Amino acid sequence: xxxxxxxxxxxxxxxxxxxxxxxxxxxxxxxxxxxxxxxxxxxxxxxxxxxxxxxxxxxxxxxxxxxxxxxxxxxxxxxxxxxxxxxxxxxxxxxxxxxxxxxxxxxxxxxxxxxxxxxxxxxxxxxxxxxxxxxxxxxxxxxxxxxxxxxxxxxxxxxxxxxxxxxxxxxxxxxxxxxxxxxxxxxxxxxxxxxxxxxxxxxxxxxxxxxxxxxxxxxxxxxxxxxxxxxxxxxxxxxxxxxxx
Amino acid sequence: xxxxxxxxxxxxxxxxxxxxxxxxxxxxxxxxxxxxxxxxxxxxxxxxxxxxxxxxxxxxxxxxxxxxxxxxxxxxxxxxxxxxxxxxxxxxxxxxxxxxxxxxxxxxxxxxxxxxxxxxxxxxxxxxxxxxxxxxxxxxxxxxxxxxxxxxxxxxxxxxxxxxxxxxxxxxxxxxxxxxxxxxxxxxxxxxxxxxxxxxxxxxxxxxxxxxxxxxxxxxxxxxxxx
Numbered sequence: 001x002x003x004x005x006x007x008x009x010x011x012x013x014x015x016x017x018x019x020x021x022x023x024x025x026x027x028x029x030x031x032x033x034x035x036x037x038x039x040x041x042x043x044x045x046x047x048x049x050x051x052x053x054x055x056x057x058x059x060x061x062x063x064x065x066x067x068x069x070x071x072x073x074x075x076x077x078x079x080x081x082x083x084x085x086x087x088x089x090x091x092x093x094x095x096x097x098x099x100x101x102x103x104x105x106x107x108x109x110x111x112x113x114x115x116x117x118x119x120x121x122x123x124x125x126x127x128x129x130x131x132x133x134x135x136x137x138x139x140x141x142x143x144x145x146x147x148x149x150x151x152x153x154x155x156x157x158x159x160x161x162x163x164x165x166x167x168x169x170x171x172x173x174x175x176x177x178x179x180x181x182x183x184x185x186x187x188x189x190x191x192x193x194x195x196x197x198x199x200x201x202x203x204x205x206x207x208x209x210x211x212x213x214x215x216x217x218x219x220x221x222x223x224x225x226x227x228x229x230x231x232x233x234x235x236x237x238x239x240x241x242x243x244x245x
Numbered sequence: 246x247x248x249x250x251x252x253x254x255x256x257x258x259x260x261x262x263x264x265x266x267x268x269x270x271x272x273x274x275x276x277x278x279x280x281x282x283x284x285x286x287x288x289x290x291x292x293x294x295x296x297x298x299x300x301x302x303x304x305x306x307x308x309x310x311x312x313x314x315x316x317x318x319x320x321x322x323x324x325x326x327x328x329x330x331x332x333x334x335x336x337x338x339x340x341x342x343x344x345x346x347x348x349x350x351x352x353x354x355x356x357x358x359x360x361x362x363x364x365x366x367x368x369x370x371x372x373x374x375x376x377x378x379x380x381x382x383x384x385x386x387x388x389x390x391x392x393x394x395x396x397x398x399x400x401x402x403x404x405x406x407x408x409x410x411x412x413x414x415x416x417x418x419x420x421x422x423x424x425x426x427x428x429x430x431x432x433x434x435x436x437x438x439x440x441x442x443x444x445x446x447x448x449x450x451x452x453x454x455x456x457x458x459x460x461x462x463x464x465x466x467x468x469x470x471x472x
Contacts, residue, residue: 176423
């Protein structure tokens with residue numbers, strides 16, 4: 001049996017598939033969020049060194065991981081769109097950007113909230129914090145460039161090129177910031193190799209999965225809107241039941 | 246044969262852009278005056294203590310150089326885009342990357358090189374040591390071309406957009422952070438008695454990387470903007 005791998009690379013078919021997936025993703029995200037928060041707040045023990053404050057990592061760490069991962073996914077879609085000129089890839093890239101920026105922002109915000117009681121300062125020019133901030137700038141640049149070009153095709157391609165240049169730069173920026181920081185002063189706090197409590201791990205991974213599902217649900221919802229907006233003049237959109245009403 | 250034509254093309258573009266720049270000298274001077282002004286504003290803002298100024302000097306000069314090079318980037322392709330020359334350049338049988346490299350070089354000679362030459366005078370205002378000044382110049386010589394090359398990508402992407410200037414800075418400044426770090430870091434390393442070789446080598450590596458990739462990426466960006 002020949003499988004058509006490219007069936008869902010067309011906006012026409014993907015629109016329906018995304019519509020079917022979103023409820024499942026959203027519901028499982030809510031369930032996992034509840035489980036993760038329950039374990040995080042009630043089951044996981046108090047940390048010996050950081051007290052209750054450490055519990056913020058249950059949202060901070062997943063948000064940081066996703067903000068970085070989503071940028072890679074964004075750049076991947078951007079590259080696909082630029083190379084194969086597939087319409088859907090560019091739409092996916094522009095749908096991912098706001099969610100990635102949101103996670104980068106949450107990561108910085110929760111990091112600051114954690115830093116105040118732990119380090120005694122809202123902000124440290126630590127390598128990880130600084131590169132996360134620059135990652136947020138890269139997201140904002142992508143969104144701003146896309147928003148300021150009126151022609152959607154040119155916007156897609158220009159933003160895609162920027163995303164690729166940015167992704168090449170991310171490791172360079174990360175290492176330069178790291179070396180810059182170590183030249184000035186050592187990192188104030190390091191996560192030592194102490195093993196985490198099992199309940200803490202469970203809470204963290206559950207929250208990570210929940211954030212992941214949330215991101216997928218939101219991105220698919222957004223890409224559906226983008227598809228409708230871009231293809232509003234086509235016949236298949238006019239025949240959709242939700243459009244006909 | 247082919248090599249010489251590529252090279253002569255490069256020289257041709259550089260000469261053309263330099264002549265154009267010399268006909269409009271005010272643009273070149275504005276960038277330079279902007280650079281001098283930003284640097285001179287810092288002591289007014291943070292206070293005249295010499296010990297502090299000496300410590301800040303390299304960072305201030307580098308940030309000012311970064312900002313002033315952003316200022317002139319908007320004009321890199323704009324005039325050619327408006328009068329249609331750019332379209333002709335893209336139709337030309339010669340490599341667009343080479344043309345772009347020529348424009349980058351000319352841009353650096355017009356807006357980067359004057360900053361490098363001006364920097365020691367401003368460094369003296371901040372009471373920098375002779376050794377620190379030397380390292381600063383070396384860093385700027387290696388670093389400002391990278392700013393022009395990275396900036397060209399942004400200039401090509403934002404070509405002909407409304408509010409292009411601010412957008413350009415938003416896109417390019419994050420990409421320039423490594424240059425700032427190693428350039429200012431070299432001076433700091435020199436003043437604290439550490440070796441400067443690592444910083445300058447890294448700047449050199451960035452320079453080579455940018456030299457290889459940015460003309461090609463900028464050419465692609467121009468094609469996207471012009472289609």
